[in-house]
Amino acid sequence: MNAQVNYFxxxxxxxxxxxxTTNYNPADPFRSLISPNKGLTFPTxxxxxxxxREENFSATQLGNTTHIYTxxxxxxxxxxxxxxxxWSCEYKINEGPxxxxxxxxxxxxxxxxxxxxxxxxxERWEIVPNTDQKSIITNGILxxxxxxxxxxxxxxxxxxxxKVAVQRAYENKATTITVPSGSYGTSLAPFIPYAQRIxxxxxxxxxxxxxxxxxxxxxxxxxxxxxxxxxxxxxxxxREQLNAQGTINFIYSTKGLINAYEIQQDSVAQFLYPxxxxxxxxxxxxxxxxxxxxxxxxxxxxxxxxxPNKVQLTQEFLWNEWxxxxxxxxxxxxxxxxxxxPSASPTGFMP
Numbered sequence: 001m002n003a004q005v006n007y008f009x010x011x012x013x014x015x016x017x018x019x020x021t022t023n024y025n026p027a028d029p030f031r032s033l034i035s036p037n038k039g040l041t042f043p044t045x046x047x048x049x050x051x052x053r054e055e056n057f058s059a060t061q062l063g064n065t066t067h068i069y070t071x072x073x074x075x076x077x078x079x080x081x082x083x084x085x086x087w088s089c090e091y092k093i094n095e096g097p098x099x100x101x102x103x104x105x106x107x108x109x110x111x112x113x114x115x116x117x118x119x120x121x122x123e124r125w126e127i128v129p130n131t132d133q134k135s136i137i138t139n140g141i142l143x144x145x146x147x148x149x150x151x152x153x154x155x156x157x158x159x160x161x162x163k164v165a166v167q168r169a170y171e172n173k174a175t176t177i178t179v180p181s182g183s184y185g186t187s188l189a190p191f192i193p194y195a196q197r198i199x200x201x202x203x204x205x206x207x208x209x210x211x212x213x214x215x216x217x218x219x220x221x222x223x224x225x226x227x228x229x230x231x232x233x234x235x236x237x238x239r240e241q242l243n244a245q246g247t248i249n250f251i252y253s254t255k256g257l258i259n260a261y262e263i264q265q266d267s268v269a270q271f272l273y274p275x276x277x278x279x280x281x282x283x284x285x286x287x288x289x290x291x292x293x294x295x296x297x298x299x300x301x302x303x304x305x306x307x308p309n310k311v312q313l314t315q316e317f318l319w320n321e322w323x324x325x326x327x328x329x330x331x332x333x334x335x336x337x338x339x340x341x342p343s344a345s346p347t348g349f350m351p
Contacts, residue, residue, distance in 0.1 A: 035086035063108020253335030
C-alpha cells in the first residue's frame with residue numbers, strides 16, 4: 001500500500017500530491033514527496049530512521065501526526081529541518097549520541113481523516129463574558145437604588161442640556177452645574193438633583209459604571225471543500241448578500257440568533273443573555289423618545305489556514321444594547337420586549 005498525502009479536487013475526487021524521485025518507504029509518505037515551495041526532496045541518507053508514528057485526532061482540530069527521526073549525523077538532521085520547515089511543520093531537535101528531530105505534522109498521515117468530518121461536530125460554540133464601561137453622564141441613574149429600575153419614576157436619564165452642563169462643570173472644576181438661561185423652562189427642574197449627583201460622582205473620580213456583556217464564539221475546522229457545509233446556514237448566506245450591498249452592521253435578537261444558526265436549546269442557548277428594549281426619553285423643547293435594543297451584533301467570520309487543505313473558521317456575536325436606527329435587525333420588534341422606561345418626570349430622589 002502506498003501511503004500518500006491526498007487533497008480533493010472540486011469534483012470530490014481524491015488526488016495524490018505528485019511524488020518525487022527519491023527512495024520510497026511505505027511507512028513514511030514524505031519520502032516520496034517534494035516540498036511545496038523550495039522543491040526539496042526528502043533526504044536520501046540511509047542513516048535516517050523513522051520511529052513509530054503517533055497520530056492524534058480531534059473532531060474540532062482534525063488530525064495531527066508526530067514523526068520522530070533519528071540519525072548520528074548533523075547533516076541529516078539539518079536536511080530534515082530544512083525539508084519540513086518548507087512544509088510549515090513545527091519541529092524540535094535533541095542532541096545526544098544519536099540526534100533526534102521530532103516533527104509535528106498538522107494533518108493525519110496515517111488515517112487520512114482530515115477530509116472526513118463528523119456531521120455532529122462541524123461547528124462549536126463558546127460563550128465568553130465581557131466587561132464594558134458606560135459613562136455616568138450618559139448612563140441612566142436610579143433615584144432609589146433599593147427599588148427596581150422598572151419602578152415608576154426610578155430610572156432617570158438626563159436631558160441633553162443637563163448632560164452638557166454636567167460635562168462643562170466637571171471640566172471647569174465647578175462644584176455645581178450651571179443651567180443655561182431659558183433652557184426649556186421648568187421641565188428641567190426635576191432632573192437637576194440627579195445632574196448634581198452625577199457631577200459629585202465625577203468629581204469623586206467615578207467616571208463610569210461597569211456593563212457586562214457576552215461574546216458568543218462559533219468555530220469549525222473544515223477541509224478545503226467544506227464537505228460538511230459548516231458556516232453555510234441560511235443566515236450565513238443572508239449575511240453575505242447584505243455585506244455585498246454595503247450593509248455591514250446588523251443584529252439578531254437572542255431568539256432570532258438561536259433559530260437562524262440552529263443553536264441547540266438545551267446547551268448553549270440557555271446561557272445566552274435575553275433580548276429587550278429600553279425606551280429613552282430626552283427632554284428638549286419637546287420630549288424625544290428612542291429605543292435601545294439588547295441583541296447580538298454579527299461579526300464577519302475569520303478564516304485561518306492551518307494547511308492548504310485545512311481551514312479554521314471563527315465568528316463572533318457580541319451582545320450589547322444597540323441604539324435603534326443605527327443597525328439593521330433581522331429579528332421582529334416583538335422579540336425585544338420593553339423592560340425599562342426611563343422617566344420624563346422622575347420622583348423618589350434620595351439625597
